[in-house]
Structure formats: C-alpha cells, structure tokens
Amino acid sequence: MEDFDVLVIGGGIAGISIGYELSQAGQRVLLLEAEATLAYHTTGRSAATWLSTYGNGPVRALTAASHDYFTAPPADLHPDGAPLGKPLSLIHIAPDGLGDVLKTFHDEVVGLTPDARIITAEEAHAMVPVLRTAWVEAALLEPYALEVDVAGLHQGYKRGLKAHGGEIRTLAKVDGAERTADGRWKVSASVGQEFTTTYVVNAAGAWADQVAELFGAKPVGIEPRLRSVFMVSAPDVDPHLPMVMSIDAENPFYFKADAGQYLCSPADTTPMKPHDAKHDELEIARAIEAINEATTIGIKGIRTPWAGLRTFAPDGSPVIGPDPVAENFYWYAGQGGFGIQMGPAAARLGAALLLGHDVPEDIAATGFDVASVLPARLA
Numbered sequence: 001m002e003d004f005d006v007l008v009i010g011g012g013i014a015g016i017s018i019g020y021e022l023s024q025a026g027q028r029v030l031l032l033e034a035e036a037t038l039a040y041h042t043t044g045r046s047a048a049t050w051l052s053t054y055g056n057g058p059v060r061a062l063t064a065a066s067h068d069y070f071t072a073p074p075a076d077l078h079p080d081g082a083p084l085g086k087p088l089s090l091i092h093i094a095p096d097g098l099g100d101v102l103k104t105f106h107d108e109v110v111g112l113t114p115d116a117r118i119i120t121a122e123e124a125h126a127m128v129p130v131l132r133t134a135w136v137e138a139a140l141l142e143p144y145a146l147e148v149d150v151a152g153l154h155q156g157y158k159r160g161l162k163a164h165g166g167e168i169r170t171l172a173k174v175d176g177a178e179r180t181a182d183g184r185w186k187v188s189a190s191v192g193q194e195f196t197t198t199y200v201v202n203a204a205g206a207w208a209d210q211v212a213e214l215f216g217a218k219p220v221g222i223e224p225r226l227r228s229v230f231m232v233s234a235p236d237v238d239p240h241l242p243m244v245m246s247i248d249a250e251n252p253f254y255f256k257a258d259a260g261q262y263l264c265s266p267a268d269t270t271p272m273k274p275h276d277a278k279h280d281e282l283e284i285a286r287a288i289e290a291i292n293e294a295t296t297i298g299i300k301g302i303r304t305p306w307a308g309l310r311t312f313a314p315d316g317s318p319v320i321g322p323d324p325v326a327e328n329f330y331w332y333a334g335q336g337g338f339g340i341q342m343g344p345a346a347a348r349l350g351a352a353l354l355l356g357h358d359v360p361e362d363i364a365a366t367g368f369d370v371a372s373v374l375p376a377r378l379a
C-alpha cells in the first residue's frame with residue numbers, strides 16, 4: 001500500500017493549489033481526481049475574472065491578497081513570465097429604484113477597493129456604448145479588475161506540485177476511508193486502489209459534503225448552485241469593453257467581451273445536487289430579455305452554452321481548516337463563485353492551517369478573520 005503525508009481529494013483549482021502549497025512545504029502529497037481529466041467540473045467552466053468587489057468580506061480579503069499572484073506569478077511555476085491576469089474593468093449597474101442599494105454596496109467594498117467609485121448613467125454609457133442610459137439609475141466602476149488565464153493558473157500549480165514530488169492520479173474516485181491502528185487514514189479509491197496518509201484534504205467541490213461523510217465528518221451544508229453561461233456573436237465587439245453586472249437580484253445578468261463575442265450569464269443560482277452540470281435554458285431566455293432591455297446588443301441567438309456548479313456554505317464564506325471532529329481531516333471547500341480569484345491566497349491559508357502555522361501576514365493585513373472560514377463555525 002502506498003503511503004503519503006497528505007491525500008488531496010479533487011483536482012480542480014482548490015485541490016491542485018493547496019496540493020502544490022503543501023508539497024513545496026515538504027509534504028509527500030497525493031492528489032486523487034475522480035474524472036479522467038483535472039479541472040473537468042467547475043474550474044474548467046468559470047468566467048475567468050478577478051473582481052475585487054465580488055463576494056462577501058472574507059472572500060474579498062482573500063481575493064485582494066491573491067492580486068499580485070495574477071499580475072506577477074512566481075517564476076518557478078510560470079517560467080514564461082507572462083502575467084495570469086489582463087486588465088479589465090467592471091461596471092455594476094443599478095436599474096430604476098436600486099441606486100441606494102448601489103451606494104450601500106459602494107460603502108461596503110471601498111475599504112479593499114479604494115478605486116471603486118459611483119458613476120453616472122452617462123459615464124457608464126460612454127464606457128459601454130451599448131448600455132441604454134435610460135435603464136441605468138446609477139453605476140459603480142471597479143477600474144482595476146482582471147481577466148484571468150485559468151488554464152495557465154491551474155497548469156502552473158500542477159507543474160509545481162509535480163516538481164516537488166507530488167503525485168496525481170485521475171479516474172480515482174475516493175469511495176471509502178477508515179482509521180488505521182496508529183490513528184492515520186486508510187483511503188480507498190476506484191478500482192481497488194488503497195493508500196495510507198496522515199492528513200486528508202477535502203477539495204471535492206460540489207461533492208465536499210458527500211466526501212466528508214466517508215471520513216465520519218459531519219456535512220457543513222455545502223450547497224451547489226447552477227450557473228449558466230452563453231456566448232453571443234456580434235460585429236465589432238470592443239475587446240476592452242468593461243464587464244457589466246446588474247445588481248438587480250430579482251433579474252440578474254452579466255456580460256463581457258470575450259474573444260470577439262459577448263460572454264453572457266443569467267447569473268443564476270439554482271440549488272442542485274452535485275452532478276455534471278448542464279445550462280438552464282429558461283434562465284438563459286430570461287437573461288436574453290434582460291440584456292436586450294438594458295442594452296442595444298439585440299441578442300437573437302446564442303452559441304456554446306455551458307454551466308457549472310458554484311458551491312456555497314450557508315454563510316457564503318469558504319470552508320477552510322480542520323474538521324472539528326474528524327482528526328486530521330481538513331476542509332478546503334465552499335469556493336462559491338470565487339475559487340479562481342481568491343485561489344492563490346486561499347491555498348496558502350489552507351496549507352498554513354494544516355501545517356499549524358500562523359495566517360500569512362499579507363492575508364492578515366487585509367483585516368481577514370480566520371474564524372470566518374473555519375469549519376467549526378458551521379458545527
């Protein structure tokens with residue numbers, strides 16, 4: 001039976017990044033992924049953005065602490081030296097009646113995003129000429145967001161994990177676990193594979209609660225929620241167009257320029273059981289109507305729809321750290337819609353907690369409170 005220090009379950013951005021951090025700290029790491037390829041589920045289906053005004057307080061803190069990784073990635077993981085984030089700006093738009101909500105939102109985010117500012121409908125229209133000025137009561141500009149190279153990010157961590165002796169097995173679905181006589185874990189995976197390990201990291205995304213039960217840990221109430229995306233072709237889409245996101249929770253949507261087309265989303269949040277997600281046609285139809293009301297894009301048909309599951313704990317914060325009951329079982333789940341943008345800092349935090357280190361200084365400097373992500377808060 002093969003023996004490791006840490007067994008990581010899941011090969012999305014969460015598993016690969018924390019696996020890397022632990023391997024470079026000297027741990028013998030094995031990563032098991034149920035699918036034939038890594039990043040097959042949510043990680044391979046994202047909108048690929050870093051938005052500092054997105055998510056709740058703990059998410060925004062981890063996102064801020066991840067910024068420099070995207071603009072100046074470490075040379076050993078990314079030898080070509082190219083940044084993993086390209087400049088993008090974001091405009092949150094509020095329809096009639098929601099201007100005050102936007103102002104409250106601005107007060108909440110301005111601490112970590114000091115450049116965020118309220119702009120008029122006319123200013124928003126000047127930046128996004130397809131916006132109908134009459135639709136917009138107020139807007140909030142985040143000028144320095146990023147468009148992220150998700151595949152490059154994932155590849156870099158994979159390269160680093162292997163360079164530090166970490167191993168990766170695909171088609172290896174973890175399906176059982178028991179304690180050994182000396183208090184370690186014996187873990188079984190597809191087709192009769194068995195491993196022993198000291199620590200287990202649960203980075204199983206939408207399946208995190210199911211995986212926890214295999215280890216005798218109590219589910220924390222992880223909820224996978226469907227998010228659909230579709231592409232729209234249009235002539236002369238400006239590649240530098242700001243991303244536009246409606247703050248109307250009753251009728252949400254967003255769109256941005258992407259490779260000569262518009263990438264659009266209904267920003268849907270429908271709870272689902274973990275599965276290989278398919279897009280929601282009714283939500284897409286609603287978004288087409290909403291975008292056509294707010295803009296002059298004039299969507300008639302769509303291309304390449306897809307969907308993924310964004311997975312949330314009940315309070316919307318990630319779940320990072322030791323299980324309160326199952327010894328040496330660590331959570332690294334509940335990444336929500338932010339697992340890419342907060343990935344680099346969250347992985348350093350997750351590794352620090354497993355290794356018994358302090359919260360990394362740059363993360364603490366954002367005002368981040370570690371209690372807000374510990375699994376014990378949900379017990």
Ligand SMILES: Cc1cc2nc3c(=O)[nH]c(=O)nc-3n(C[C@H](O)[C@H](O)[C@H](O)COP(=O)(O)OP(=O)(O)OC[C@H]3O[C@@H](n4cnc5c(N)ncnc54)[C@H](O)[C@@H]3O)c2cc1C
Pocket residue numbers: 009010011012013014015032033034035038039040041042043044045046047048049050172173174175203204205206207211227228229307308309310311333334335336337338339340341342
């Ligand atoms: C449409 C959409 C747009 C998004 N846009 C953004 C964005 O712009 N910016 C951003 O930061 N985030 C975005 N997100 C969210 C982001 O993609 C996720 O937070 C992130 O990918 C989650 O990563 P993960 O590794 O936790 O999950 P996953 O990528 O789903 O990985 C979990 C893995 O665990 C594996 N697994 C499960 N059970 C087992 C088992 N028993 N044994 C072995 N393996 C197992 C699964 O097969 C899976 O590969 C978006 C998500 C969606 C769907």
